[in-house]
Amino acid sequence: MGLLVDGKWTDKWYDTKSTGGKFVRSQAQFRNWITPDGRAGASGVGGFTPDSGRYHLYVSYACPWAHRTLIFRALKGLEAHISVSAVHPDMLTEGWTFERDEDGATGDTLYGLPFAHSLYTKADPAYSGRVTVPVLWDKERETIVSNESSEIIRMFNSAFDGLTGNHLDFWPEAERAEIEEVNQRIYDTVNNGVYKSGFATTQAAYDAAVYPLFDTLEWLEARLSNQRYLMGDHITEADWRLFTTLIRFDPVYHLHFKCNRKRLVDYPNLWAYTRELYQVPGVAETVNMPHIVGHYHRSHASINPHAIVPINPILDYDAPHGREPL
Structure with a gap:
């Protein structure tokens, strides 16, 4: 997993000894908002307007937090307006990488950077903290707008409605x-x-x-x-x-x-x-199930040290669901 300390990458797992064996998730640090008029949102600074082609989304298909943003990008008709790069599913000594030797891993299509942590230090050379996805990147300012998925999906929910004409509202x-x-x-x-x-x-x-x-x-x-x-x-x-x-x-x-x-x-x-x-x-x-299954079983050496990927049950997500209105 690793983290950056003053802009330097360190391959260090979560410290559970200090928390009595509990996993404690770190908080996202980039918390700006895209707003219809570019004013500052609930946190961060202003100046991020909903312009077509201005923003780029970095995701992992394996990550449930990043997956949220891909779903909202699709449902809100933002594919033509927000481009995407997908990391390699394996998260090893350098964290998320932009290697492309796996179907669906695109590489960094903006800058050709090797690692996700390189993107973080491009935004802030002295950054300290975990390097996570998703990352919503501003091509104009060359910085991270947000790495908080719950806030990115709310931006996607409404900030671009004037551009797309898509008024589906998942946050009424x-x-x-x-x-x-x-x-x-x-x-x-x-x-x-x-x-x-x-x-x-x-x-x-x-x-x-x-x-x-x-x-x-x-x-x-x-x-x-x-x-x-x-x-x-x-x-x-x-x-x-x-x-x-x-x-x-x-x-x-x-x-x-x-x-x-x-x-x-x-x-x-x-x-x-x-x-x-x-x-x-x-x-x-x-949904990219090979990335999902491969990532977890190959990336967590403390849980699965031999990186053996199980055969898993056969699940038919396309089977009729029968959930008619009650």
């Missing part, structure tokens, strides 16, 4: 309080809960993460038994934030992260709901 104002409440539980116990389970280095830390994970999956299964989506009869950002974890659950998290009390397919409503979201036009094209 009247429901924001409830969406935030649902997002918080899902983030803490599911999106990040699988990582807290998988990267735990003590039994206590694992137990503290894995039981709440399955408590929330049971809660979600019940919630989806009497409504089609998390907020009712329409899809919101809460659904897409959950989807990127669910699509990885049986192929990766169940085995690799020891989240094995149940499989996703053991939850009839969640499994059908995942298939329905996968089948939304434009979404399947954002």
Whole structure:
């Protein structure tokens, strides 16, 4: 995984000894916003207007956080306006790299840089912190707009509507309080809960993460038994934030992260709901399962030291989902 310290790359895994075996995710540091009029958003500085061709998105197809942004880019009709580079799925001693010896890994199509950490130091030569994806890059200023996925998807949700004419709204104002409440539980116990389970280095830390994970999956299964989506009869950002974890659950998290009390397919409503979201036009094209499976099993030497990639169950995400309006 590694990190930068004063602009110098260090191959260093998360320090779980200081946290009692718990995995603690670091916070994103680039938090600017693209806004319709270029004014500063909730954080950062202003000057980022929604101009076609100005921005470039760096992603990993393996990463659920980056996957969110690819989905919003597709659903909001931004493919022609925001270009993309995809890193290699393996994250080894240099972190994310721009090697291209894997189908779907594009290399750095802007600058030809070798590593994602080279991009961070291009933006800030003295940067200290983890090097993560997604990265939303401004070609004009040659800097990082944001590396916080939850904020990038909200920019994509509305900032470019005047340019694209696409007014799909996954963050409706009247429901924001409830969406935030649902997002918080899902983030803490599911999106990040699988990582807290998988990267735990003590039994206590694992137990503290894995039981709440399955408590929330049971809660979600019940919630989806009497409504089609998390907020009712329409899809919101809460659904897409959950989807990127669910699509990885049986192929990766169940085995690799020891989240094995149940499989996703053991939850009839969640499994059908995942298939329905996968089948939304434009979404399947954002799912690269070889990158997903290969990344986790080849990148985490502390969990899978021999980098053996399992054969995995055969899952049909295109099977009819049967989730008609209730």
